[in-house]
Amino acid sequence: MTTTPEFLVVTTTHDGSEQARALAKKVVEARLAACAQVYPIQSVYWWDGEVQDSAEWRIDFKTRADLAERLGAFIGEHHIYDTPEIVGVPLATGSAAYLDWVRAETSER
Template identity: 40%
Template structure:
């Protein structure tokens, strides 16, 4: 694998309000080949300011493995599936990783136009 393939992979973070939503989004993203894999982490507490008021609640973090070429379509689909008005969707490039794993991620994700 060359450096270009590694740079092609992204780790996308997104929190959702409950386990049912987490499972639904994970299944859709993988079935539609927008993500190679989605890890659903255990519930965590979030403290944040929304519309001028302090908020607190539990959320389920999703770790979504995808490619840069599929990111725009993934973001659009994730936003459509997400119940929040402004969902947390943050993508970071994968700088290093096991070459065989990153090749697998790239092969499982289908690039498409939005």
């Protein structure tokens, strides 16, 4: 049995704090996410045939699952990376009041 999640956390990364916060603000202003959390991380990954080790800024967007495709396209359009990370993880549970807030803040006005 499978169920379709109603809510996701969609994650991307950026190479600078200011750029990450600017992208987070654009997404929230577009109502593609109710909120975004921006925080520093250290990433190790393959790029251009080499293992990279660099500081990045992670952005976690709280959103409705039905907005995932639009949110991914928006991130891709406004991102400086050639291949930005855009992954979504379904929320298995959450407080009813919080999820109601996410639903309300990502609805058309």
